[in-house]
Amino acid sequence: MSGSFTWDAIVYVGTIKPYEKALVLTVYHELDPLSAERRTAPKPAWNTIVCFKDSLRGQIVDHLAPGDLVHFHGFVRTTSFTDDADAKRRAVDLVIQRFDLLHKHIDGPMDHQSA
Secondary structure: OOOOOEEEEEEEEEEEEEOOOOEEEEEEEEEOOOOOOOOOOOEEEEEEEEEOOHHHHHHHHHHOOOOOEEEEEEEEEEEEEEOOOOOEEEEEEEEEEEEEEEEOOOOOOOOOOOO
C-alpha cells in the first residue's frame, strides 16, 4: 500500500539526476566506519531514492551537492506494471517528502567510488 510505510535516513549524497517528472538521487552511508579498534577502511552502502514533488526537486537541486550529509524523510511507494515482454513487474520507490542539510561538503572530491 503506497504511503503506509515511512523511512528516515542520514546519508551522503552521491549523484543527483533530474528527469522530466522526477529527481533521482544515489545516496550512501558507511558500513564499518574507521575506528581505533578496527583499522579497516569504511565501505559505502549505496541506495537510490526519488523525488516527484516539483517544488522539493528545485530545493534539492539548489541546495544539495555530492558529498553533502543529509537527513531524508519519505514514504515507500509500490507500483505494478507490465513490461514490453508482457511480464508483470513490481517497483518499489523510496520517495522523498522532506530533507534537512546536516553538513555541506566543501573539502573537494569524495574518496568513495560511485554506485
